[in-house]
Amino acid sequence: KFTKKPQASINAVTSINDGLKRLYVEKLKPLEVAYRFNEFGLPLLTDSDFNAKPMVMLLGQYSTGKTTFIKHLLKCNYPGAHIGPEPTTDRFVVVMSGPDERSIPGNTVAVHADLPFSGLTTFGGAFLSKFECSQMPHELLEHISFVDSPGVLSGEKQRTERSYDFTGAISWFAAKCDLILLLFDPHKLDISDEFKRVISSLRGHDDKIRVVLNKADQVDTQQLMRVYGALMWSLGKVLNTPEVVRVYVGSFNDKPVDETAVGPMGKELFEKEQSDLLVDLMDIPKKACDRRINEFVKRARAAKIHAYIIRQLKKEMPTMMGKAKTQQRLIDNLEDVFTKVQTEFHLSPGDFPDVDHFRKVLSTYNIDKFDKVKPKMIQAIDEMLGHDIPDLLTSFRNPYQ
Amino acid sequence: KFTKKPQASINAVTSINDGLKRLYVEKLKPLEVAYRFNEFGLPLLTDSDFNAKPMVMLLGQYSTGKTTFIKHLLKCNYPGAHIGPEPTTDRFVVVMSGPDERSIPGNTVAVHADLPFSGLTTFGGAFLSKFECSQMPHELLEHISFVDSPGVLSGEKQRTERSYDFTGAISWFAAKCDLILLLFDPHKLDISDEFKRVISSLRGHDDKIRVVLNKADQVDTQQLMRVYGALMWSLGKVLNTPEVVRVYVGSFNDKPVDETAVGPMGKELFEKEQSDLLVDLMDIPKKACDRRINEFVKRARAAKIHAYIIRQLKKEMPTMMGKAKTQQRLIDNLEDVFTKVQTEFHLSPGDFPDVDHFRKVLSTYNIDKFDKVKPKMIQAIDEMLGHDIPDLLTSFRNPYQ
Ligand SMILES: Nc1ncnc2c1ncn2[C@@H]1O[C@H](COP(=O)(O)OP(=O)(O)OP(=O)(O)O)[C@@H](O)[C@H]1O
Ligand SMILES: Nc1ncnc2c1ncn2[C@@H]1O[C@H](COP(=O)(O)OP(=O)(O)OP(=O)(O)O)[C@@H](O)[C@H]1O
Ligand SMILES: [Mg+2]
Ligand SMILES: [Mg+2]
Numbered sequence: 001k002f003t004k005k006p007q008a009s010i011n012a013v014t015s016i017n018d019g020l021k022r023l024y025v026e027k028l029k030p031l032e033v034a035y036r037f038n039e040f041g042l043p044l045l046t047d048s049d050f051n052a053k054p055m056v057m058l059l060g061q062y063s064t065g066k067t068t069f070i071k072h073l074l075k076c077n078y079p080g081a082h083i084g085p086e087p088t089t090d091r092f093v094v095v096m097s098g099p100d101e102r103s104i105p106g107n108t109v110a111v112h113a114d115l116p117f118s119g120l121t122t123f124g125g126a127f128l129s130k131f132e133c134s135q136m137p138h139e140l141l142e143h144i145s146f147v148d149s150p151g152v153l154s155g156e157k158q159r160t161e162r163s164y165d166f167t168g169a170i171s172w173f174a175a176k177c178d179l180i181l182l183l184f185d186p187h188k189l190d191i192s193d194e195f196k197r198v199i200s201s202l203r204g205h206d207d208k209i210r211v212v213l214n215k216a217d218q219v220d221t222q223q224l225m226r227v228y229g230a231l232m233w234s235l236g237k238v239l240n241t242p243e244v245v246r247v248y249v250g251s252f253n254d255k256p257v258d259e260t261a262v263g264p265m266g267k268e269l270f271e272k273e274q275s276d277l278l279v280d281l282m283d284i285p286k287k288a289c290d291r292r293i294n295e296f297v298k299r300a301r302a303a304k305i306h307a308y309i310i311r312q313l314k315k316e317m318p319t320m321m322g323k324a325k326t327q328q329r330l331i332d333n334l335e336d337v338f339t340k341v342q343t344e345f346h347l348s349p350g351d352f353p354d355v356d357h358f359r360k361v362l363s364t365y366n367i368d369k370f371d372k373v374k375p376k377m378i379q380a381i382d383e384m385l386g387h388d389i390p391d392l393l394t395s396f397r398n399p400y401q
Numbered sequence: 402k403f404t405k406k407p408q409a410s411i412n413a414v415t416s417i418n419d420g421l422k423r424l425y426v427e428k429l430k431p432l433e434v435a436y437r438f439n440e441f442g443l444p445l446l447t448d449s450d451f452n453a454k455p456m457v458m459l460l461g462q463y464s465t466g467k468t469t470f471i472k473h474l475l476k477c478n479y480p481g482a483h484i485g486p487e488p489t490t491d492r493f494v495v496v497m498s499g500p501d502e503r504s505i506p507g508n509t510v511a512v513h514a515d516l517p518f519s520g521l522t523t524f525g526g527a528f529l530s531k532f533e534c535s536q537m538p539h540e541l542l543e544h545i546s547f548v549d550s551p552g553v554l555s556g557e558k559q560r561t562e563r564s565y566d567f568t569g570a571i572s573w574f575a576a577k578c579d580l581i582l583l584l585f586d587p588h589k590l591d592i593s594d595e596f597k598r599v600i601s602s603l604r605g606h607d608d609k610i611r612v613v614l615n616k617a618d619q620v621d622t623q624q625l626m627r628v629y630g631a632l633m634w635s636l637g638k639v640l641n642t643p644e645v646v647r648v649y650v651g652s653f654n655d656k657p658v659d660e661t662a663v664g665p666m667g668k669e670l671f672e673k674e675q676s677d678l679l680v681d682l683m684d685i686p687k688k689a690c691d692r693r694i695n696e697f698v699k700r701a702r703a704a705k706i707h708a709y710i711i712r713q714l715k716k717e718m719p720t721m722m723g724k725a726k727t728q729q730r731l732i733d734n735l736e737d738v739f740t741k742v743q744t745e746f747h748l749s750p751g752d753f754p755d756v757d758h759f760r761k762v763l764s765t766y767n768i769d770k771f772d773k774v775k776p777k778m779i780q781a782i783d784e785m786l787g788h789d790i791p792d793l794l795t796s797f798r799n800p801y802q
Contacts, residue, residue: 232633265666
């Protein structure tokens with residue numbers, strides 16, 4: 001399914017990804033730094049953000065087959081993988097490409113500049129001790145990383161609390177991931193309170209969610225219909241989106257489908273479903289590349305609007321007297337500043353930052369201390385959006401197209 | 402499945418039903434009439450209420466196979482049945498046992514003392530012209546009646562409004578029915594606004610609802626899983642009960658399951674589901690008989706409590722002066738009257754009527770005008786509950802047991 005990486009055709013820049021990284025460093029980042037865009041909104045991008053592979057996260061009750069699923073796709077165990085009928089995986093494991101097989105403990109991962117996980121330090125030491133990065137050279141991992149996770153707890157077990165913010169961590173990964181697979185098995189259907197909290201923490205990423213009803217060959221067809229129906233019944237209420245979530249029904253391990261319970265039709269169905277899911281997975285890198293471009297463009301526009309707002313604020317400041325008073329008035333009437341920028345540059349109000357958040361951050365600054373906005377910097381962004389990015393797209397195309 | 406009607410073993414009373422009817426006329430009805438129980442709560446029972454067969458109502462979009470389903474069970478068309486791919490059934494049709502084949506128009510049905518449908522007159526002439534009773538001699542109809550219904554309208558068609566209170570009529574039938582089947586077909590899954598209103602009007606009868614995903618052999622197995630999943634997804638939200646509704650997946654007509662799309666496994670599954678549904682249907686008369694006894698006993702208890710309340714009210718009325726004032730005070734403090742009765746006879750507050758409703762009805766009466774409560778009448782009820790009904794049950798047992 002995967003085509004090889006595209007051949008380099010312009011010196012220095014070897015891919016869309018490389019091109020974006022370079023444009024960021026040369027044109028966008030200087031503007032972001034100059035007007036503190038990162039402190040008002042999105043943190044600065046690092047090399048590791050550009051190098052990060054699309055990620056797929058697996059979530060589900062213990063023993064639903066999350067680790068086995070990854071093993072099935074890789075056709076081998078990842079370093080440190082444990083599979084068993086009792087709760088086995090006790091930590092978050094990012095499975096990714098690396099020069100040789102090794103497991104890097106969470107505390108080390110978090111300080112590694114090459115790895116895009118420094119943000120996880122906010123979850124504290126208790127979390128980091130339950131986090132690791134498992135690396136190995138592998139063709140598939142060149143294109144996708146996986147996040148294996150500890151089983152979501154059911155009813156009774158919940159009482160022994162987690163020592164860290166479990167749903168917070170999942171929410172963090174959900175934002176970074178391209179696909180989130182919720183695994184169920186026919187004997188573990190109940191959506192516990194912790195599972196409900198987990199699903200709530202995925203809000204805003206509903207479009208990334210897929211469901212796998214795994215081990216479907218362990219019950220007969222009529223039972224499977226009951227189980228599947230009950231799953232959809234409760235998922236509809238918990239996910240609370242009008243669109244029906246895609247559920248893949250099958251058995252995702254290396255053994256052939258057990259025909260004794262489900263018969264040849266079941267086997268055929270499961271095999272179709274399994275291949276549908278693989279096709280969806282293989283589609284991720286292509287979609288991720290498109291999405292990265294899209295987000296980069298959105299970010300550039302947002303940074304430009306940010307610069308315009310700073311420019312307008314500085315323009316309204318007096319040169320000599322009454323600075324503090326004017327600053328306060330500007331902050332109080334920030335809406336007016338936004339409207340002026342919007343009218344002057346024919347911008348859509350929906351593209352503007354949240355005014356209350358902006359006001360809050362701005363009040364910790366001295367408007368006078370901001371650098372004067374240089375037209376050259378804004379021109380650079382316009383050039384980038386109008387020429388560099390389109391050129392990049394025609395030179396390279398999405399390598400996964 | 403059906404055993405023949407039990408043989409008469411005591412003269413005059415030939416079945417549980419007959420026994421209840423006689424007990425009602427001899428012991429319960431006199432008390433209900435004397436203290437106006439019917440005007441405070443449940444209307445008096447008539448012979449037709451005792452003779453009514455358990456009913457099964459079919460609901461669903463047009464062309465989902467409601468009329469065909471009834472034909473399938475009867476192994477013949479009912480008088481006046483129309484089957485076709487366009488909307489065909491344009492009225493509510495009660496299909497029931499009768500000496501010969503005939504269709505009775507709604508206006509006639511409503512005035513027929515033998516038929517338990519006089520309550521439908523409240524829905525007016527526009528409804529009655531869309532209502533009929535279809536009779537024929539038939540072994541199955543000896544035990545169950547069916548209510549065929551006009552297809553629920555989908556999106557666009559809804560704009561042409563019904564000329565009568567459609568959901569009101571359905572709600573009326575739902576209360577009288579023992580089972581409500583919601584039919585869907587794989588190409589007609591959407592739950593329109595009218596369908597949502599119909600489902601809301603079934604509230605309180607959730608335990609009677611079953612769902613049929615009909616014509617399941619018209620799509621391949623993978624599509625069927627999608628369709629079935631989508632159905633459960635939306636039903637879970639619309640029905641809004643924690644228990645998963647039972648869905649029967651199959652094809653309920655006379656033709657054998659079409660194996661081309663669903664294969665032998667699908668065929669086997671559908672046949673299992675079809676026979677499960679038949680077993681459930683055949684179970685209705687037995688359950689209906691148990692329920693009738695249960696409701697009769699509950700009714701007798703309620704009527705007795707009603708008599709106690711009247712007795713207490715009369716006891717607190719003065720013999721000569723200040724009657725109007727006392728009546729007003731009693732009505733205002735009806736809760737106290739209830740509490741006194743409750744304490745005196747060791748009754749549960751949950752068995753008492755709704756105090757506000759009682760107050761409202763009572764204020765249209767003159768307490769003084771109620772007959773004095775005769776201890777004999779109450780004794781008759783106690784005898785009935787303590788001896789007659791248990792005797793009846795040992796003499797006859799549920800004929801469907
Ligand atoms: N598709 C499958 N069919 C049958 N058995 C399976 C399947 N997938 C996994 N199993 C078995 O289920 C058990 C649990 O598998 P695994 O350890 O992969 O689950 P897990 O979701 O990673 O659990 P945990 O949350 O505890 O890490 C193992 O015994 C495994 O062999
Ligand atoms: N199980 C089935 N498999 C295939 N076709 C069916 C099945 N049941 C019914 N049909 C076909 O579907 C069409 C509609 O059937 P029918 O008239 O019984 O539906 P209905 O629900 O009563 O519709 P209406 O609400 O219009 O009265 C008919 O052409 C019938 O032959
Ligand atoms: Mg695991
Ligand atoms: Mg019909």
